[in-house]
Amino acid sequence: MKIVDVHVRVFAHTTYRHQDTAGHAHPGPAHKVNLALLTIVDDEGGEGYCFAAPEVVRPHVIEKFVKKVLIGADPFARERLWQELAHWQRGSAAQLTDRTLAIIDCALWDLAGRKLNMPVHKLIGTYREKMLAYGSIMCGDELENGLATPEDYGRFAEKLVARGYKGIKLHTWMPPVSWAPDVGMDLKACAAVREAVGPDIHLMIDAFHWYTRTDALKLGRGLEALGFDWIEEPMDEQSSMSYAWLSENLDIPVLGPESAGGKHFSRAEWIATKACDILRTGVHDVGGISPAMKCMHLAESFGMNCEIHGNGAPNLIIAACSKNANWYERGLLHPFLEYDDGFEYLNGLVDPMDADGYVHISDKPGLGEDINFDFIDANLVA
Numbered sequence: 001m002k003i004v005d006v007h008v009r010v011f012a013h014t015t016y017r018h019q020d021t022a023g024h025a026h027p028g029p030a031h032k033v034n035l036a037l038l039t040i041v042d043d044e045g046g047e048g049y050c051f052a053a054p055e056v057v058r059p060h061v062i063e064k065f066v067k068k069v070l071i072g073a074d075p076f077a078r079e080r081l082w083q084e085l086a087h088w089q090r091g092s093a094a095q096l097t098d099r100t101l102a103i104i105d106c107a108l109w110d111l112a113g114r115k116l117n118m119p120v121h122k123l124i125g126t127y128r129e130k131m132l133a134y135g136s137i138m139c140g141d142e143l144e145n146g147l148a149t150p151e152d153y154g155r156f157a158e159k160l161v162a163r164g165y166k167g168i169k170l171h172t173w174m175p176p177v178s179w180a181p182d183v184g185m186d187l188k189a190c191a192a193v194r195e196a197v198g199p200d201i202h203l204m205i206d207a208f209h210w211y212t213r214t215d216a217l218k219l220g221r222g223l224e225a226l227g228f229d230w231i232e233e234p235m236d237e238q239s240s241m242s243y244a245w246l247s248e249n250l251d252i253p254v255l256g257p258e259s260a261g262g263k264h265f266s267r268a269e270w271i272a273t274k275a276c277d278i279l280r281t282g283v284h285d286v287g288g289i290s291p292a293m294k295c296m297h298l299a300e301s302f303g304m305n306c307e308i309h310g311n312g313a314p315n316l317i318i319a320a321c322s323k324n325a326n327w328y329e330r331g332l333l334h335p336f337l338e339y340d341d342g343f344e345y346l347n348g349l350v351d352p353m354d355a356d357g358y359v360h361i362s363d364k365p366g367l368g369e370d371i372n373f374d375f376i377d378a379n380l381v382a
């Protein structure tokens, strides 16, 4: 069996999510955005799919790097193909990124699952069939009755608990919000949420990502008094030594890295330098399902949990196949948005959550996405 084609369809779909200048999402008017669906085809007609940002699978990357490695190769040789693509990164002038590796790796896992009529989590080795989710709240904003005040966060947290969430993570205010960042306001929002939900709901924070060590320390100390489970990305993750200093000086667990590059290699360094108490990985952050599982196993070897960044079918698979994660990150959520409405290009949610806060993992073949191909083909833009 061998790969005979890799192609990309770009289509438009409607979303109410808008990105700010830091790349964080906020609600806004309905508008059309483009999304890509990458397809890997083998010589038996088997296909594997993965959704991607169009620029991540743009023609230059597919033609100059991806096809050079994949065409003619065995689609089940995922580890060899990942290693070859990873080696091509060094000479790619930063054109071949971990994000592209992730899409290819996920599509290869999807192809394997669809061919074998098995969900990917069963190919890897299932640990659980359902997973507790925390509600991951969007970054704060200046929208009336949105997430503009600590009281807004408190009211929204009450609604999330009523929906069934047993954990809530706050992304607090960051620029371009006019007065952000502000440690005092972060702590007021966290206190308002703790007051609103009581002592039994797990709370975490994902704060402004460029605080100084002293500001991050002040924030962490305040969270300790509120009984938060972890502090996430309060400083630039390019300085792992700053995190080693923070971890040394705080009792609340420090979680990371999320946005730092380096795949599972940098995460080994963060553990070795005691820069975190809880590791972090994410399929799109480290180059795919394959390296994300390596991060889970790395953390397990040090008696550590590794919490998974982001929602979506691939990240849910990591959670399904790992004992050392406590949560699925379900979001991003906002009072003005209905997360359960899903997307036009899928025939159903990949992460349906029951009233007890558990997300149930799909047993559909492959990644488990029920793709609406008719919608995609009726809305092609390229």
Ligand SMILES: O=C(O)[C@H](O)[C@@H](O)[C@@H](O)C(=O)NO
Binding pocket: 023, 024, 025, 136, 171, 206, 258, 309, 310, 329, 332
């Ligand atoms: O762009 C980001 O920082 C992430 O998407 C963020 O909004 C959120 O997904 C996160 O950090 N979760 O932990």
Ligand SMILES: [Mg+2]
Binding pocket: 206, 232, 233, 258, 309
């Ligand atoms: Mg984060």
